[in-house]
Amino acid sequence: MNKKDLQLILKQLKFTPNKKLGQNFIVDENALNKIISISNISQNDIILEIGPGLGALTQKLVESGNKVYAIEIDYRLYSYLENIFSIYENVEIIRGDILKIDIPHHNKVISNIPYTITGPLLDKLFYRINSPTGILTIEKKIADRIFSSNDYKNFSRISISLNSFMIPVLRFNISRKSFYPIPDIMLSLIKIIPKDNINPFLSDRNTIEFFLKFVGGIMPYKNKNIVNAIDLYFKNQEDGLFNKEEILNILQKNDYENNKVFTFKIEEFIEISKLFYS
Numbered sequence: 143m144n145k146k147d148l149q150l151i152l153k154q155l156k157f158t159p160n161k162k163l164g165q166n167f168i169v170d171e172n173a174l175n176k177i178i179s180i181s182n183i184s185q186n187d188i189i190l191e192i193g194p195g196l197g198a199l200t201q202k203l204v205e206s207g208n209k210v211y212a213i214e215i216d217y218r219l220y221s222y223l224e225n226i227f228s229i230y231e232n233v234e235i236i237r238g239d240i241l242k243i244d245i246p247h248h249n250k251v252i253s254n255i256p257y258t259i260t261g262p263l264l265d266k267l268f269y270r271i272n273s274p275t276g277i278l279t280i281e282k283k284i285a286d287r288i289f290s291s292n293d294y295k296n297f298s299r300i301s302i303s304l305n306s307f308m309i310p311v312l313r314f315n316i317s318r319k320s321f322y323p324i325p326d327i328m329l330s331l332i333k334i335i336p337k338d339n340i341n342p343f344l345s346d347r348n349t350i351e352f353f354l355k356f357v358g359g360i361m362p363y364k365n366k367n368i369v370n371a372i373d374l375y376f377k378n379q380e381d382g383l384f385n386k387e388e389i390l391n392i393l394q395k396n397d398y399e400n401n402k403v404f405t406f407k408i409e410e411f412i413e414i415s416k417l418f419y420s
Contacts, residue, residue, distance in 0.1 A: 143198045145169045145322050151196055157218055159323055164256030165216075167195040168279075170320035173331075178202050180312055180333050181252050181277045190248040190274070192240050192263065193256045197223050203252060204233045211246045215239050241266060254279040257327060261300065268334070269307050269350060276308070276334045279316060285330035289313055297404050299361045303354055305408045306344060308334040341409065343416045356415040364403040369393065371403045372418070383420060392417050 143151075148169050152159070159165035168174060177199065183189070183206045194200040194212040196219065203210045210233040214220045220237040227233050236243070241262050251274050255263055260280055268276060289310050290296040304310070312333035318324050344350050359375035360368070373386040384392070390400065396417060398410070406414070 143169060143196065144171075148196060148198075148322055151222075155218055155222060160216075161323075162258060163215065164193065164258045164325075165195065166254075166257075166321040166323055166325045168198050168254055168320060169322050170317070173316055173320040174199060174202055176314065176316075177252065177254075177277060177279070177331060178206075180314075180331070181250070183208060183250070183252075187250045188246075188248045190245065190251045190253070190267075192251070192253040194223060194235075195219060195254075197226060199252070199254060200227065200233065204230050207232060210234070211236060211248060213238060213240050213243070213245075248274055250275045250277070252277045254321075257281050257325065260284055264300070264304060265354065268336075269303060269354060270347075271340060271345060273307055273336045275336065277331070278334070279329055279331050282315065282328035282330045285313055285332050288332065288334070297364060299354075299358045302357050302361070302408055302411050304334070306353070306412055307337060307340060309337055310334050341412045343412055343419075349416075349419060352419050353412060353415045356418065357411055360403060366403060367400045368398070368403050368406065368414070369400045372414075384418065389418075 148167055187208050189203050189208055189210045191200055191203060191210060191212045194214055200210065200212050204227065212223065212233060213236045214223060215238065217237065220235060223235045227235060241259060251267055255278055267274065284300060286296045287298045287300045288304050290301065310332060314331045316329045316331050318329060344353060356375065359378065360371040363371035363374055369386060369390050372389045376382050376384050393400065398414065
């Protein structure tokens with residue numbers, strides 16, 4: 143599906159892409175082939191695609207012969223996809239909001255994900271035990287954070303969170319012109335695989351939620367010493383469980399120096415969050 147084909151279909155559907163939903167449709171065959179190439183699809187893979195749009199990537203995935211679940215929030219696009227893929231038995235088009243619905247079992251996510259919900263999507267799909275492999279087209283700035291966990295400039299909540307559960311293995315830049323309408327943001331294609339050995343503290347939803355909240359609460363203060371950052375985090379909580387002196391004592395008893403937040407390693411953030419879990 144090239145740009146002219148896509149524009150014709152959009153005209154027939156009387157459909158105008160919605161930027162708020164990240165509706166930028168892929169029109170570059172080379173980019174599609176690159177996605178499929180690095181996906182290394184095996185016959186046992188069950189594939190999840192989010193925001194299939196007009197089905198250009200979906201078509202490639204269906205042709206692999208694997209089971210494909212494609213989740214589309216827009217009713218008109220859902221109806222269009224239901225029609226054109228009705229001849230295939232290995233694809234199921236699901237209408238719904240990916241952040242709200244129960245997701246079918248899958249082991250691989252291959253998707254040009256809606257850029258406006260990248261953070262919540264990563265949280266739902268990958269921050270858990272037995273997470274799927276991900277082959278994702280995302281905003282380049284977010285890819286920078288994911289692949290630059292030791293780079294102070296790009297070090298962020300997402301650097302810590304994703305690298306606690308996943309291993310980033312491949313990254314390529316993709317031209318904005320590969321999509322229509324052309325997005326305002328720079329794009330990267332990434333591949334992430336689940337870690338074999340995740341820290342035991344991240345073994346259930348309660349501890350995972352605390353960890354993500356804890357990291358999200360201290361990372362706005364990454365320039366500060368960790369005691370001050372944790373103190374500010376607890377001051378922003380209703381219960382305010384720990385004061386600064388208590389925080390310092392807990393860290394020192396566990397051999398942590400009061401260094402700048404951005405100097406700590408991924409695994410250390412997990413262990414430090416464990417110290418304050420209650």
